[in-house]
Amino acid sequence: MLTLKLAFRGLWRHRMRTLFTLCAIAFGHMFLLVFMSMSDGGLSEMVELAIRQGSAGHVVVQAKGYQKARAVELLVPDGESVRRSIEKSVGKGVVVRRVFGGGLARSSSGSVGVFFAGVEPELERKVSQLAKVVKRGVYLGSGGAAVKKAETKPGELWCAVPPKPGSVAVTQVLVGEQLARTLKLGLCDKMVLNAQGLGDRKRVELRIVGIFRIGSDQLDAFFLQIPIGVAQRLLHLANGVHQVSLVIDNAEGAHAARDKVKSALGQPDALEVLSWDEAMPEMAEFVWFKKVSGYVFIAIVIFIVAIGVLNTVFMSVMERTREIGVMRALGTKPGLVLRLVMAEGAALGVLGVGLGILFAMPILHYLETTGIVYPKPVEAVGVTIAAFKGKLHTSSLIVGSFIVFLITVGASIPPAVRAARIQVLRAIQRG
Numbered sequence: 001m002l003t004l005k006l007a008f009r010g011l012w013r014h015r016m017r018t019l020f021t022l023c024a025i026a027f028g029h030m031f032l033l034v035f036m037s038m039s040d041g042g043l044s045e046m047v048e049l050a051i052r053q054g055s056a057g058h059v060v061v062q063a064k065g066y067q068k069a070r071a072v073e074l075l076v077p078d079g080e081s082v083r084r085s086i087e088k089s090v091g092k093g094v095v096v097r098r099v100f101g102g103g104l105a106r107s108s109s110g111s112v113g114v115f116f117a118g119v120e121p122e123l124e125r126k127v128s129q130l131a132k133v134v135k136r137g138v139y140l141g142s143g144g145a146a147v148k149k150a151e152t153k154p155g156e157l158w159c160a161v162p163p164k165p166g167s168v169a170v171t172q173v174l175v176g177e178q179l180a181r182t183l184k185l186g187l188c189d190k191m192v193l194n195a196q197g198l199g200d201r202k203r204v205e206l207r208i209v210g211i212f213r214i215g216s217d218q219l220d221a222f223f224l225q226i227p228i229g230v231a232q233r234l235l236h237l238a239n240g241v242h243q244v245s246l247v248i249d250n251a252e253g254a255h256a257a258r259d260k261v262k263s264a265l266g267q268p269d270a271l272e273v274l275s276w277d278e279a280m281p282e283m284a285e286f287v288w289f290k291k292v293s294g295y296v297f298i299a300i301v302i303f304i305v306a307i308g309v310l311n312t313v314f315m316s317v318m319e320r321t322r323e324i325g326v327m328r329a330l331g332t333k334p335g336l337v338l339r340l341v342m343a344e345g346a347a348l349g350v351l352g353v354g355l356g357i358l359f360a361m362p363i364l365h366y367l368e369t370t371g372i373v374y375p376k377p378v379e380a381v382g383v384t385i386a387a388f389k390g391k392l393h394t395s396s397l398i399v400g401s402f403i404v405f406l407i408t409v410g411a412s413i414p415p416a417v418r419a420a421r422i423q424v425l426r427a428i429q430r431g
Contacts, residue, residue: 017312018348021348021352025308029404032298032302034360034363035298036392037364038367041389041391042388042389044250044251047283050276051280053128053219054124054223055098055117057245058093058276059090059261059274060274061244061273062272062274064269067274072101072242073198075240076241077239079240082244082271086261089261093247093249094126096124098117098118098228099242100116101116101195101234103234106183106191106193112183114193116195117224117225119226120227120228121141121227126247130212133212135213136150137150156187157187159188159207159208160172160209170207171205172227174211175223175224176212176213176219176222178220179223188208189207190206193226197237198235199236204230228241254275254277302404302407305352305404306408306410306411310414313345313348313415314415317416317418335420337419338420340419341419342412344412345411346409349407349409353401368390371390372388372389374388
């Protein structure tokens with residue numbers, strides 16, 4: 001207690017210098033917490049959006065070589081068996097099967113080359129971001145209540161109404177807004193899709209039940225979803241699929257889930273099991289670059305803070321050279337002097353960390369609730385972001401605060417060692 005009292009007295013002798021140092025520590029800590037919030041929340045949200053755009057997952061099972069070649073013949077032959085194995089091994093999340101292909105979409109107004117995905121509507125709606133950004137109409141396989149709610153006038157979505165027993169079902173398609181505009185198509189209008197898979201070129205007539213807008217030029221203008229059975233028949237795949245994807249709560253558990261899936265499947269030669277960062281290397285590189293650049297910025301800020309603390313404590317020691325010499329002459333041991341000076345650094349650290357949290361709280365709240373809202377959605381690595389939100393985990397708050405505290409204590413070590421080694425007679429004569 002006496003050591004802390006003396007430490008605070010030493011710091012308070014030059015109030016302005018101490019206050020400037022506290023502000024430097026507080027703002028450095030604030031920047032660190034804001035960066036961690038953006039990393040925990042913003043970058044994680046980008047990864048989740050990329051995973052849930054309908055062509056990947058937290059864990060992906062596909063044929064070996066498909067990641068690079070994207071060839072239609074590289075199939076997972078028994079996707080349903082793989083799905084059961086994943087569900088049994090992981091025990092959580094949603095497992096979906098998908099088929100991918102390219103073709104030509106035609107209407108009476110023109111034609112466009114497209115990329116399509118065959119999906120299981122009931123499962124896909126639980127994990128796909130596209131199901132959440134349908135601007136007109138409904139998602140594939142929606143029930144009667146959803147259809148009625150989405151209609152702006154009676155009968156507008158007749159093609160999306162579940163068929164009555166004995167009647168022929170309409171083949172549904174979900175298209176991007178720009179694609180619908182290019183082909184001049186609206187809800188329940190007919191689209192013809194031509195594609196060639198493992199057999200003869202084939203065509204299928206589709207009715208548009210939903211139009212989505214996600215903000216990505218590539219997806220909105222060239223991507224569409226159809227039921228998986230239709231895609232398999234169109235490409236002559238029988239029961240084969242191109243991808244079996246596991247979608248879990250967040251990307252942090254992806255590697256552990258991947259290892260479980262590998263163990264469950266026995267790592268067959270014909271298949272490969274990838275985590276999201278292996279399935280989407282461009283996104284992984286983008287996240288890594290953002291984190292590294294952020295850490296470099298924070299390191300510079302922390303270095304400036306450390307210099308400020310070092311200067312404050314060092315000047316405090318220099319100004320009290322005679323006082324420390326008298327203390328030593330009266331029998332004070334070097335260890336006690338060392339602890340006294342380091343207590344000043346610790347006091348600066350505690351107060352600076354507390355102020356940093358106080359300064360950061362309104363910014364963190366704003367980032368988590370509103371975020372950085374862009375005037376126009378920004379596309380990065382195939383992901384469109386309207387707002388960049390943050391979210392600071394408790395563990396990040398603790399780690400960040402501990403780092404700043406250690407920096408301030410560490411910066412007080414050199415002046416503390418100098419004070420402990422001071423020569424008594426020279427110190428007294430200097431005073």
